[in-house]
Amino acid sequence: WLSPVDFTSDLEKFSQAYVYGTREMILNAIIDWMKADKSSTLCQLGGAGVGKTMLAWLLNSEAARFSHQVGAYFFCKHNDEQKNNPRNIVSTLASQLASQFPVFLEHLVALKTDYDEKLAANADLVPLLDNSESFKLLIVDGLHKIKFPVDKTLLLIIDALDECGKQGDLNRQYLLTTIGEDCKNLPANIRLFVTSRPESDIVSILEKIDTKELSTSDYFNLLDIQIFVAEMLRRLNFDSKNPRHVGFINKIVDASEGVFVFAALACKEIAEVFVQKDLTPDDEEVDGLIERLVQDGGGLDGIYQPLFQRIYDGATEFETGMFCAVMGIVVTAKVALHPDLIAFVLKVRSILILEQRKVTVLHKSVRDFLVSYLRCTDKRFWIQMSIYHNILCERSLESLISDSDSRDSMAALFLESYAVKYWASHLESGKLASHTKLLSQLTAGNPPPLFTWIQMAVAKKSKIQLEESFDSVLRFLKSSPQVQNSLSAQLQHIFQTAKEVFGQTSLLTLKTAEQQFTAQLSPKITKAIIENFDLFLSFDVTYTHALLYSHQ
Numbered sequence: 001w002l003s004p005v006d007f008t009s010d011l012e013k014f015s016q017a018y019v020y021g022t023r024e025m026i027l028n029a030i031i032d033w034m035k036a037d038k039s040s041t042l043c044q045l046g047g048a049g050v051g052k053t054m055l056a057w058l059l060n061s062e063a064a065r066f067s068h069q070v071g072a073y074f075f076c077k078h079n080d081e082q083k084n085n086p087r088n089i090v091s092t093l094a095s096q097l098a099s100q101f102p103v104f105l106e107h108l109v110a111l112k113t114d115y116d117e118k119l120a121a122n123a124d125l126v127p128l129l130d131n132s133e134s135f136k137l138l139i140v141d142g143l144h145k146i147k148f149p150v151d152k153t154l155l156l157i158i159d160a161l162d163e164c165g166k167q168g169d170l171n172r173q174y175l176l177t178t179i180g181e182d183c184k185n186l187p188a189n190i191r192l193f194v195t196s197r198p199e200s201d202i203v204s205i206l207e208k209i210d211t212k213e214l215s216t217s218d219y220f221n222l223l224d225i226q227i228f229v230a231e232m233l234r235r236l237n238f239d240s241k242n243p244r245h246v247g248f249i250n251k252i253v254d255a256s257e258g259v260f261v262f263a264a265l266a267c268k269e270i271a272e273v274f275v276q277k278d279l280t281p282d283d284e285e286v287d288g289l290i291e292r293l294v295q296d297g298g299g300l301d302g303i304y305q306p307l308f309q310r311i312y313d314g315a316t317e318f319e320t321g322m323f324c325a326v327m328g329i330v331v332t333a334k335v336a337l338h339p340d341l342i343a344f345v346l347k348v349r350s351i352l353i354l355e356q357r358k359v360t361v362l363h364k365s366v367r368d369f370l371v372s373y374l375r376c377t378d379k380r381f382w383i384q385m386s387i388y389h390n391i392l393c394e395r396s397l398e399s400l401i402s403d404s405d406s407r408d409s410m411a412a413l414f415l416e417s418y419a420v421k422y423w424a425s426h427l428e429s430g431k432l433a434s435h436t437k438l439l440s441q442l443t444a445g446n447p448p449p450l451f452t453w454i455q456m457a458v459a460k461k462s463k464i465q466l467e468e469s470f471d472s473v474l475r476f477l478k479s480s481p482q483v484q485n486s487l488s489a490q491l492q493h494i495f496q497t498a499k500e501v502f503g504q505t506s507l508l509t510l511k512t513a514e515q516q517f518t519a520q521l522s523p524k525i526t527k528a529i530i531e532n533f534d535l536f537l538s539f540d541v542t543y544t545h546a547l548l549y550s551h552q
Contacts, residue, residue, distance in 0.1 A: 001112065002129075004095035005082050010075055014057035017264070019228045023055050025220040029212075030059060030193065031066050034153045039210040040186040041179060043161075045198045046214030047352070048304075049261025049363075051224070052195035055214075056159035059193060068153040071143075071190075072096035078163035078310055086164055086171040087129050093156060094138045097146075107142040132170070135178040143190050154190045161196040166313065168201070176205040184209060199311075216258025216363075225263050226253050232267035236274050238281045245281055248290050255294040259363045266293045304369045308381045320380040327381075328388035331367040334422045336360035337414075389430035396423035397441075424469035428476045 033042050046052045053075065063070045072093040077083040098105040115128045128134060139156075148154045158179075165172030183192050196202050198213065215221065229252050230240055238245040256262040273279065273289055312320055330337060330352070337359045352359055361367050369375050376382040396419035 002091040002095040002098075002108075003088075004092040005074070005088050007073070007075055011057065011061075014054060015061065018054060018058065019231045021227050022224040023051065023058050025224075026055055026214070027058055027062065030055075031068075033210065034066075034068060034155065034191050037188070039184065040188070040190065041183045041192045041194065041206075041209045043194045043196060043202075043206050043209060043211045044214065045196055045203070045211055047216065047259070048197060049259045050214045050216060050221070051260035052197075052214065053159050054260070056157050056193070056195050059155070060157055063155070068155050069148075071100060071154045071156050073157040074159065076158070076160040076163040078160075079306070084164050086169075086175040087134070089158060089164060089175065090134045090138055091129055093158075094142070097139070097142065101146050103145050103147070104142045107145050108138065111137060111141075130171075132174040133178070135175055136182045140178065140182045140186070143186055146187075146190070148187070148189055150189055152189065156190075156192045158192070158194045161194050162199045162202055167199060167311070173201065173205075176202060180205045180208055218258070221258050222253065225256050225258065225260060228260070229253055229256075229263050229267060232263075233270070233281075236271060236281065242281075248281075248286065251290055251294055257363045262363060262365065269293055301365075301369050301375050304366060305376065305378055305381070309378060312380070323381065324383055327370060328383045328385070329392065330359060330361060331370055331383060332385050332388035332392060332426075333360075333418075334425065335418065337418075386430050389426040393423055393426035393430055395419075396426065421469075424472040424476075428472040 030042065030044070044052060044055065056073075056075065060070050060073050073096070074089045074092050075083065076089070082088060094104075094108060098108055112128060115125075119125045119127070128137070131137065143154075146154065161176075164175070179192065179194065186192065194206075203211075226249070229249050230238075233245070233249060234240065238248065240246060240249070252263055252266050255266070270289065270293070277285070279285060279289075308323070312323065315323075352361060370381060370383045371385050373382060395415070399415050399419040400423065
């Protein structure tokens with residue numbers, strides 16, 4: 001009646017894919033958790049393709065080496081009905097435990113007999129495996145009856161929990177709740193290890209148990225990828241002592257950005273091309289092949305679109321619209337964003353990195369895929385970047401124009417700093433004339449926000465960004481036929497003047513200051529600059545204002 005899922009072929013595939021020496025440091029950390037007097041459940045989180053499944057397999061296959069016993073395991077798979085059903089997790093774990101522990105088998109038999117009698121008397125009861133408490137009744141209660149040696153650890157493994165069911169499914173919610181609540185009180189030497197992408201329902205329900213997140217930027221993660229790529233290419237006769245060959249290896253490792261599946265797919269593609277064309281590592285064609293893989297994302301398109309389609313299966317137009325709205329901002333932004341600026345990140349958490357209060361995509365190939373009209377064939381997820389350049393420009397300009405005090409908000413401080421550096425770059429990339437109204441506001445008032453922007457830019461040591469911003473604004477104003485009017489002419493004059501003033505002060509010395517400005521400014525302003533030269537060079541706001549007012 002249990003009908004467990006058979007993972008024999010999966011385990012063989014994992015064994016063939018594993019490269020000796022990888023994942024050792026992460027494995028040791030998990031072993032330390034099993035030995036420590038901590039939570040009985042550990043959830044290892046990680047984004048798409050960072051190597052969670054291989055870690056779960058390694059923990060299963062290396063049990064003898066670390067003196068723990070694997071009582072049961074389940075490897076979820078979203079595109080396999082046998083392996084993505086919460087009901088089958090319960091039945092498979094129960095079957096595997098019953099095959100090893102007679103007392104657990106007795107527990108199952110007694111439970112099934114009693115439940116069948118109740119089912120016969122009450123037609124409204126659902127079958128035992130479909131009961132919302134099936135994991136607790138069969139697995140958790142049964143584990144409490146096992147008398148396991150105190151000097152060993154009995155381990156249960158569930159891999160890729162995010163691929164079991166869909167967010168919002170009741171059966172998935174019941175399973176998560178049981179893992180989060182009832183598994184906390186397992187016997188001291190019985191542990192449950194779970195891997196998952198950090199999807200919203202999983203993170204929120206399992207937040208009370210021990211969780212670790214695989215960081216793509218972690219030194220040991222990158223070292224594992226280096227070992228993996230070197231071994232895969234060694235099988236194709238690449239020499240780790242040959243500088244040219246080492247360069248190829250390093251290119252792939254760097255392009256992976258810590259995502260294991262990128263390295264695996266890239267190495268697979270190289271191997272296939274080598275066989276098809278009978279290449280050797282020294283052939284000139286190899287340079288082009290490696291470069292193409294690095295630029296094209298190593299074949300990850302085939303992962304991203306099914307992932308988005310699975311997460312948003314049955315989603316409303318509003319929900320997919322929100323996906324594009326949030327991801328459009330994330331992939332268009334010049335730097336990782338403060339999470340408070342983008343509220344709708346939870347559903348797509350598995351392809352994002354959220355570290356140190358910053359949000360960015362897991363790998364550059366996510367961005368490349370989403371913004372390509374040809375590659376992203378499901379247009380619900382396609383992102384037209386010019387729209388989001390426009391949004392970021394307007395949001396940045398609004399921040400600069402605002403006179404509100406933002407010191408009490410980390411998100412507002414982040415936006416202020418971001419706006420100073422990048423607003424003009426978004427202006428140029430968006431190529432939309434609707435910015436002219438906001439631009440005009442930058443130069444209005446007394447003092448105009450333009451002065452504040454210059455002062456803030458220098459205070460934040462952003463002189464390069466300031467010069468680039470001047471150039472971006474001028475290029476925008478001169479190149480767009482839609483803004484060739486009196487407003488653009490006025491703005492061109494103001495920004496050109498600001499650029500000249502900034503350039504002059506950047507190169508200015510005390511000896512040349514009077515020569516530079518006597519002919520252009522009133523004697524009073526020139527005297528003030530000379531007498532307060534150090535303040536002037538640090539862009540003290542008074543003298544900056546004086547200079548720009550005089551030019552205007």
